[in-house]
Amino acid sequence: MAINWFKYSAPATFYELAGKLVPWFAWPSALLFAIGVYIGFFVAPTDAVQGEAYRIIFIHVPSSILSMFLYLIMAGYAALGLIFNTRLSSMMASALAPTGALFAFISLWTGALWGKPMWGAWWVWDARLTSELILLFLYLGFIALHASIDDPRRADRASALLAIVGSVNVPIIYFSVKWWNTLHQGSTVKFTGTSMHVAMQQAMFSVLAACWLYAIAVTLARVRSIILERERNTQWVAELPEARS
């Protein structure tokens, strides 16, 4: 029996599949987020060194992780779209970009909120802060380039090339910023050597899982809109029940 591996690489079939998948990611995400935040705020003990303010890491760490991973995933989809000329991969890349930028922004924002009580400053030119800021700039550049080209196919390919160049550059930027910082000033505040409390781990991992599921759900929902927008002149869109009414 021949299986059609590429069935869901067509926007028309993927539109339907994504519509069915969205609730399966959205609801567990909301549930896990509620559990994680509950454990984080009410179960996890107060940190010996950092007091109550450390609890912001339950949001901060997952969003930082997500912002970095989503850039790589976005660049991967963009490369697929560029190499194999598949429409859906490019749509996925442009659907991922706003979510990645959002996570990068949340990560910077919560980092600043955490830095004020801990370091006594909203912003420190720490290597990780700086490279996160540059990551946000890279996302914004991707979105801006995509938005300023009218022809969607050319926009896909041009921004794909930018994303690939960016992902080659990300390690270089990271290490350059790291060396720059260590040359300038001494070590920054680090997490104290003690291992994390179990409740802290539970809170962190459930929020992390919630963020992953959220990112997937939102990307699928957004890619559905992009598909509809790009394929609005096709037969199958005209035959959709939601388009007919």
Add this chain to the structure above:
Amino acid sequence: MNKLSLFGLLRLVIGRDLMLAMRRRADVLTTLIFFVMVVSLFPLGVGPELDMLRKMAPGVVWVAALLSSMLSLGRMFSADYLDGTLEQMLLAPQSLSVLVLGKILAHWMLSGLPLVLMAPVLGLQFDMPVQALWVLIASLLLGTPVLSMIGAVGAALTLGLRGGGVLVSLLVLPLCIPVLIFGTGAVEAVSSGMSAVSHLSLLGALLLLALVLTPWVTAQALRISME
């Protein structure tokens, strides 16, 4: 024409771009004047204390170089794009990457090299010691070609777009940060009594990496933009 070697092709493209620029000298001069002006504005903004100026000098010169190289990026392909030359270059049987490399080198000679030559004069304005000045020149000499090369990718991607000038800065500036860091780092290392070799070696590594990758990426970007 068929016997044209890669090196001959490179020389041909560079010679053509230099000649075109010589016919319109104002363009080259404007970038240089912009560079001088931005650097001269800093002491007016932060005050004339020589101690502070000496400390700031490498950063100011490098940021000004970065900005003025952004300013001239728009010119790299746009004239050729508008009069159809670029289309002929894409159709040419010779390697597009080499053609692009020629254009990048010509762009550097017109926008990067004048800055390198001008930098010592500006460094003296900031009371930089002679040793630091030499390192500044060396770092600019290694770094400004990288700026032209990364900039070429941005210029090719934004070819013929509305508001391309601002957009190209948005795309290219984050990618240029390592060059800025190592460039200023080299001068600061010398000023604080350390060796600048590690920074300069890293800049050289960036230059080699960019030399290998960016002409090809720019050629791909041009093909995307010219479809």
